[in-house]
Amino acid sequence: MFYERNLAALSAADGRLAELVADAGRGDDLEIGSSTSGPPSLKAGGIALHSRYDPLREAKAWVAHHGDDIESASGIVVLGVGLGYHIAELPRGMDKAGTVFERRIDVLRAALESSEMSDGVARARSVTRGDELATGRKVRVGGHQSAVRGE
Secondary structure, eight states: OOOOHHHHHHHHHHHHHHHHHHHOOOOOEEEEEEEETSSSEEEEETTEESSSHHHHHHHHHHHHHHHHOOOSSSSSEOOOOTHHHHHHHTTTTTTTTTEEEOOOHHHHHHHHHHSHHHHHHSSSEEEEEEGGOOOOOOOOOOOOOOHHHHH
């Protein structure tokens, strides 16, 4: 449903990563189910990568919590994509460089399959290796806590 549109947006931004995502299988430890509020929820290795109750509310609270840092930074690095709810909530009109670090290609694919992310994919650079994070700019790192804990 969402996958083709999201993958096309990713392909326009980063063809190499889009090819990796298209070829990725789903890890045996990934579980997608419904949250209590309805939207999909993702677990990796038994660890919830965002709220199992209301991931949209959690994403809005995450952006509000980091609002001052987002506003004052010249760029933003987000650690962990989960199903992308917090990425979608980042201010749409921001003129800052955005980088999303997700080390697991299968988690990124699950996000692209599960929710509308084409705008966020087009606005942010997605990376899968730590050495790709070195941007040479002053950035703030806002880790999505459960994604940072996940193995």
